[in-house]
Amino acid sequence: MKKLRQYPSYVDSKVEWLRNIPSHWEVVKSKRIFIESSIKGFPDEELLAATQTKGVIPKSLYENTTVTATKNFETLKLVEMGDFVISLRSFQGGIEYAHYRGIISPAYTILKPQEEVTPKYYRYLLKSKRYISGLTLLVTGIREGQNIDTSKFKDSYLPLPPKEEQTNIANFLDYKTEKINRFIKKKKHLIKLLKEQKAAIINQAVTKGLNQNIAMKESGIEWLGEIPNHWKLDKLSRLLKPKGLIRGPFGSALKTSFFVKKGYKVYEQKNAIYKDLTLGDSYIDSEKFEELKRFEVKLNDFLMSCSGTIGELHQVKGDFKKGIINQAMMIMRMKKIIHPDFFIWLFRSEYIKTTILDSSKGSAMKNLVGINEFKAVKIPVLPLDEQKEIVSHLEYETEKVNKTISTIQKEITLVEEYKKALIAEAVTGKIDVRDFHVPLENKRQLKGAEATVN
Known part of the structure; x- marks a missing residue:
C-alpha cells in the first residue's frame, strides 16, 4: 500500500466513514446514484437468491437460501445483472450485487445504477470494510431483526468519482x-x-x-x-472393560426441560470434538442424575461423538465436573493393553473412520454403525512399548x-x-x-x- 501514490489534493467529505476524498470527487445522496426498481410480471426468469457471501445469484447455486414462500411468480421482482439488492439481512453483509438476470422476492429492494455510474465500482465500495463500518447509521429494527432502512440509504451519502x-x-x-x-x-x-x-x-x-x-x-x-x-487383531468388545461401552440415554430420558442452572453437568459432543470438558452449561438435578447414573462420566473414560461429527474422541483426565453424557455421546472404558494416546490416534485414522461410519445407501447424513457392528470393529493389538x-x-x-x-x-x-x-x-x-x-x-x-x- 505504501508504494501506491495519493491524489494531489483532498477535501473533507463530512461523511464519517468516508473521511477525506480527492478534491475533484463529488459526495452525493445515494438516490442520485441509484433508483429503486420494482418491475414484476416475468415468471419465466430464473429464481435468484441474495446471499452475503456470493451476492445475487441463481437459487440453484445456493441451495440453502430461502428466497420466497410464494408460488405466484408473477409478484416477484425483475433483477438485471449489475443491479444491487438490499437483502433481508443486509445489515451484516452490506448491499448485494446482482451477477445474473432473474426474479427475486418482493421483500427485497432493488437498486438500479444511473448512467453516471460504473456498477462494479460500487460493487466494491458497498462491500468495503469502510462502508460496512458505517451501516449502523442506516439500520432499522433491533438485534437479529436489524436491516438496512431503504429510505435512510437513499438519503445517505456516497462518493461519486468521475465515471472513467x-x-x-x-x-x-x-x-x-x-x-x-x-x-x-x-x-x-x-x-x-x-x-x-x-x-x-x-x-x-x-x-x-x-x-x-x-x-x-x-x-x-x-x-x-x-x-x-507380530500384531494381532481383536474385536473392540474384547478390549473393553466389563460394561465398558455406554451409549447416551434415549431422547425421552433426557429432555431440555429437565435442565437446571446448577447441578450435575450434561456432557455434549462439543466436549469430545473440541477436547474441552469445560464447554457447555447444561445441568440436571440430583434426582435426575441418580436416575441416569449409568451414564455417569468417570476418570479415564473415552468420550466419543456419535452424531454428525462422528468418532471424535477425548479422554477424561484431571479435574472435571461430575455428570453424565447426552444422547449424542458414547463412553468407552478400555483395558490397559491399549495405550490411551494410541487409541486416540487410532480413531483419527482413515481405517477407523471408514469402519465406524454407516455407509448405507440413501443416508442423507453419516451416522455411526449399529452398536453390535461397532463392538465388532477389529482393533490392532501390539506391544505397549511399540504403541x-x-x-x-x-x-x-x-x-x-x-x-x-x-x-x-x-x-x-x-x-x-x-x-x-x-x-x-x-x-x-x-x-x-x-x-x-x-x-x-x-x-x-x-x-x-x-x-x-x-
Missing part, C-alpha cells in the same frame, strides 16, 4: 484481487494437501507400524490391508505439519486483510490508480474473474 475513474478503480481492483484470490486458492490447496499428508501419516503408523522392513501378513480386512506379522513409540512419532510428525499449516493460514489471513484494506483505500480515494492499466496478458483472465469478489 470509477471504471479505472474497478479494473485496478479486479486485477489486484484476482491475483490475491489465486494466491489464496493455491495456499488453501496446499493446506488441503498437508492435511491429506497428515492423515496418511496417521493411518500408516497405526495400521502398519514404523518399521517398513518388518514382515507383514494379510489382515483379512479390506480397509486395513496388511499388518505387521508408545508410534504415539511419540505421530506427535512429532503431525506437529511439524500443523506448524506448516498454521504458518500458511497466517499468510492467508494477512493477505485477506491486505485485500480488504486495498479495496477500502482504492474505492474511497486514499490511493490514486488513475494511471493504472491492466497488463495485456491479464485482460483475458480478468474477464472470467470480473463477476466475483470474495
Whole structure:
C-alpha cells in the first residue's frame, strides 16, 4: 500500500466513514446514484437468491437460501445483472450485487445504477470494510431483526468519482484481487494437501507400524490391508472393560426441560470434538442424575461423538465436573493393553473412520454403525512399548505439519486483510490508480474473474 501514490489534493467529505476524498470527487445522496426498481410480471426468469457471501445469484447455486414462500411468480421482482439488492439481512453483509438476470422476492429492494455510474465500482465500495463500518447509521429494527432502512440509504451519502475513474478503480481492483484470490486458492490447496499428508501419516503408523522392513501378513480386512506379522487383531468388545461401552440415554430420558442452572453437568459432543470438558452449561438435578447414573462420566473414560461429527474422541483426565453424557455421546472404558494416546490416534485414522461410519445407501447424513457392528470393529493389538513409540512419532510428525499449516493460514489471513484494506483505500480515494492499466496478458483472465469478489 505504501508504494501506491495519493491524489494531489483532498477535501473533507463530512461523511464519517468516508473521511477525506480527492478534491475533484463529488459526495452525493445515494438516490442520485441509484433508483429503486420494482418491475414484476416475468415468471419465466430464473429464481435468484441474495446471499452475503456470493451476492445475487441463481437459487440453484445456493441451495440453502430461502428466497420466497410464494408460488405466484408473477409478484416477484425483475433483477438485471449489475443491479444491487438490499437483502433481508443486509445489515451484516452490506448491499448485494446482482451477477445474473432473474426474479427475486418482493421483500427485497432493488437498486438500479444511473448512467453516471460504473456498477462494479460500487460493487466494491458497498462491500468495503469502510462502508460496512458505517451501516449502523442506516439500520432499522433491533438485534437479529436489524436491516438496512431503504429510505435512510437513499438519503445517505456516497462518493461519486468521475465515471472513467470509477471504471479505472474497478479494473485496478479486479486485477489486484484476482491475483490475491489465486494466491489464496493455491495456499488453501496446499493446506488441503498437508492435511491429506497428515492423515496418511496417521493411518500408516497405526495400521502398519514404523518399521517398513518388518514382515507383514494379510489382515483379512479390506480397509486395513496388511499388518505387521507380530500384531494381532481383536474385536473392540474384547478390549473393553466389563460394561465398558455406554451409549447416551434415549431422547425421552433426557429432555431440555429437565435442565437446571446448577447441578450435575450434561456432557455434549462439543466436549469430545473440541477436547474441552469445560464447554457447555447444561445441568440436571440430583434426582435426575441418580436416575441416569449409568451414564455417569468417570476418570479415564473415552468420550466419543456419535452424531454428525462422528468418532471424535477425548479422554477424561484431571479435574472435571461430575455428570453424565447426552444422547449424542458414547463412553468407552478400555483395558490397559491399549495405550490411551494410541487409541486416540487410532480413531483419527482413515481405517477407523471408514469402519465406524454407516455407509448405507440413501443416508442423507453419516451416522455411526449399529452398536453390535461397532463392538465388532477389529482393533490392532501390539506391544505397549511399540504403541508408545508410534504415539511419540505421530506427535512429532503431525506437529511439524500443523506448524506448516498454521504458518500458511497466517499468510492467508494477512493477505485477506491486505485485500480488504486495498479495496477500502482504492474505492474511497486514499490511493490514486488513475494511471493504472491492466497488463495485456491479464485482460483475458480478468474477464472470467470480473463477476466475483470474495
